[in-house]
Amino acid sequence: MDTTKTILIVDDHTLFRNGLKLLLQHYLPDSVIIESSNGEEALLRVTNKMPDIILMDINMPVMNGVESTRKIIEMNPEACIIALTMHGDESYYYQMIDAGAKGFLLKNSKPDDVLDAIKQVCQGKHYFSEEILYSVIRNLNKNDTEIPDIQLSSRETEVLKMICTGLSNQEIGDKLFISKRTVDNHRASLLEKTQSKNTAQLVMYAIKTGVIKL
């Protein structure tokens, strides 16, 4: 690692931020570490001056990591954003890649991995935790036999949300001022697109993909 760098940590957990900051200061004494507690704050921080590296959490209040990454990359496609993920965030991998993240780190990585990632990304390369590569490859195997990516229309998403709250097709129709039969059709489309067999699997899909929040 050569000269002084500015590193922005974006995470909603103060303890995690503070700890990581100390960690980075210890291994990279010349670096300048700044912090933001969510995606929106991060956006404001980078408008004046783009840091050399951004370590971005995914699950955050106000604005999540995916959206924030997307907007930062819009401002500057060269921005070096490394996603900080936990096990369980698998469904966001592709979204983050799509948004323009240059690297992926698991939160249970070793400090060496973080330094490696920063080094690689600063050189214009990409960096992925081994575990993440493994997980992605495992998903690729799945996708051979299953569906790659599903696109739900806005109406379908709307209906899906209502289904999850426990409304019947009749009730959904009443709320949306459309026929129950139309809702039947949307539901059928949802079952087919998500390869679900019934309501239970549909709700599970909605939760796994983040269509609805707990």
Place this chain on the structure above:
Amino acid sequence: MDTTKTILIVDDHTLFRNGLKLLLQHYLPDSVIIESSNGEEALLRVTNKMPDIILMDINMPVMNGVESTRKIIEMNPEACIIALTMHGDESYYYQMIDAGAKGFLLKNSKPDDVLDAIKQVCQGKHYFSEEILYSVIRNLNKNDTEIPDIQLSSRETEVLKMICTGLSNQEIGDKLFISKRTVDNHRASLLEKTQSKNTAQLVMYAIKTGVIKL
């Protein structure tokens, strides 16, 4: 803070552990910090010598924080265990209190809060993050009008899990070698006990309460 203390950090995220360790070493230079990456490791660590303070994450692989806390408190009811929680772990608050945790810290606390918590708990007192107290009080309000605590039988839980995977009552009956009608009745009990109107709400309940994992 007076003399030298031993502090055990139990968390599955290496980065978090390392960061928190640096943080504690910075503010408590005389302390000895040791680490475990899950509840089972923690158990092994404390059998020889009980640390003065244990900072315990809740969601961990192999053995989670609740179970680990329960077993450590069994060994030594005086053990000073402080739970480290995230927003979203609300459903575990009561379990952790029940298990014997002496304090509660949110992962987005300030370092000062951590020192406070350690100080208080070492003096035999309890410590709770303000946000946690707030959340608990808010839930108390809810419980006035809603359901206090629901107890599902093991058979019901078994059926509920299968429902969530998308099996029909007939299929569940076949798997459990019981009549479809029996499953009908279990399902009806589940709907009543969980105050659900239909399958969708049932699945939502299962996920919110952690009956099933994603």
Place this chain on the structure above:
DNA sequence: TTTATTATGGGTATATATACTTAAACCGGG
């Protein structure tokens, strides 16, 4: 021992969801 709960199974009826089909109106991109 009495009592309560759970697990088991069934009768009957209705409500809802699911499967298959067709089709009209609309809207945006090539």
Place this chain on the structure above:
DNA sequence: CCCGGTTTAAGTATATATACCCATAATAAA
């Protein structure tokens, strides 16, 4: 302009879930 997808709607049929009722055996709790 036509084409593909979405949204709307409906016919018809079956499968499944839900709502009541009841009953018995085993087990745990009081």
